[in-house]
Amino acid sequence: MSHGKKKQAPGPRELPGQVRERAGAPMLVILGSVGEAAHLVRTLALPGTTCFQLDLYPAERLSEELGDSASVVTRPDLWDLPAEFASAIYLPQKGGERELKIDMVEQAWHVLRPGAPLLIWSPYDTDPFFPNLLRKIFGRASIYNLERSTVFACVKAGDRPRRRHEVTFQARLAGGPSCRFLSRPGTFSYGRFDDGARALLESVDLVPGQRVLDLGCGCGTNGVFAWQRVGPTGHVTFVDSSVRAIALAQLNAQANGVASFDAFATAAVQGPPEASYDVVLANPPYFAQESIAQLFIARGQAMLKPGGHFWLVTRQPRMIEAMLLETFAEVEAGERRGYTIFKAC
Incomplete structure (x- = not known):
């Protein structure tokens, strides 16, 4: 039996220029794995960055990883945070829950300043899920298909009531x-x-x-x-x-x-x-x-x-x-x- 070289896990994705150009402080990082969120925060190095998580387990690990580089917060809802962010970057995970993606995009609108961008850095080189959702909530979206990822960019404008995504059974x-x-x-x-x-x-x-x-x-x-x-x-x-x-x-x-x-x-x-x-x-x-x-x-x-x-x-x-x-x-x-x-x- 022949033994080839052990495959190495791919390293962090290179941060796209479309994200670098639009990210501004104070910035909000929405979910993402500990490694991906930490890589993003370190690469952009913007003051006043906040990382949002729903779960204390990744939140505590991310806080240890970043130290004073960013504030890591957990809340039951993203819109529990104040509407003070000049940019937000959502890091959906590969194979992630469809309904959670809808919920995070909906709630992200409510934590941005007027005119501030939401950037979604998808792990898929083509991602058909987000375009219609973003147009429905933000009105329009720019799409950048890249190697190993897709970036979606949209801007908060106008008014929008809060809409919960929940199921009662x-x-x-x-x-x-x-x-x-x-x-x-x-x-x-x-x-x-x-x-x-x-x-x-x-x-x-x-x-x-x-x-x-x-x-x-x-x-x-x-x-x-x-x-x-x-x-x-x-x-x-x-x-x-x-x-x-x-x-x-x-x-x-x-x-x-x-x-x-x-x-x-x-x-x-x-x-x-x-x-x-x-x-x-x-x-x-x-x-x-x-x-x-x-x-x-x-x-x-x-x-x-x-x-x-x-x-x-x-x-x-x-x-x-x-x-x-x-x-x-x-x-x-x-x-x-x-x-x-x-x-x-």
């Missing part, structure tokens, strides 16, 4: 009362009740009065349905690294009558009191970094009372089982709806 569990959930792009379980979450909740043992931690809560479906079973003497805590997800979980808990709950936006599962929960429910991203599953397991174990149970749903049972056996004395596994459900204590 209803779900019911095991013949219980139907619940209504608000969801927004960029969060887990957007527009639907996740099948893995349903499988987890159909498997878990809950009794009235228990304290439940919904770890990686998304818009809060697991915690809300857990509340139906632990009742008014119980308590639910929602945890997620996405500040948008936590805002939605709070709204959905209130709308569905959860009387005793709290919520924490945290990248390291910090904030809730340790050794204080009877049950931890975990639904880590199935194909995300292994470190996220490890974090959920380690911090989930720390949150349990003596005799408490950690429940996790996954589609990667071999990897997860090995991690659980390193942390817990007893691990059981079952299957439901094509998912593996682990119970550990």
Whole structure:
């Protein structure tokens, strides 16, 4: 068998002149990977730059990477920022969520000064998604097809009302009362009740009065349905690294009558009191970094009372089982709806 040279990952894309020429301070960088956003900030080196993220995990890494070169902020919505930016650059990721792209472009209009440009630096050399969207929101757009990327440029003009992009869905569990959930792009379980979450909740043992931690809560479906079973003497805590997800979980808990709950936006599962929960429910991203599953397991174990149970749903049972056996004395596994459900204590 012959062994060729190992392929090296491509380095950062060269910043196009169309972006350099139009970027002005104060500049806003919208989403993007940590490496891409940091490369952009360093290359332009504009004073007063702000980087916006929805999730604390990349936000904290980006802040460490940039130091004092830029301010890194997280908000549930982009338009929570003041309309003070002289330019904004959106870095959509390859294969990114369509609805999130629409939402970010819509909200970007509202954080720009009049006459300020929005620049979209797409990772595709041809990108048919943005032209019609930009014309609808900004009126017109210039398009520059380049090697390895496309740049779209448009300018804020006139007035425009705020238009939210969100989906409300209803779900019911095991013949219980139907619940209504608000969801927004960029969060887990957007527009639907996740099948893995349903499988987890159909498997878990809950009794009235228990304290439940919904770890990686998304818009809060697991915690809300857990509340139906632990009742008014119980308590639910929602945890997620996405500040948008936590805002939605709070709204959905209130709308569905959860009387005793709290919520924490945290990248390291910090904030809730340790050794204080009877049950931890975990639904880590199935194909995300292994470190996220490890974090959920380690911090989930720390949150349990003596005799408490950690429940996790996954589609990667071999990897997860090995991690659980390193942390817990007893691990059981079952299957439901094509998912593996682990119970550990």
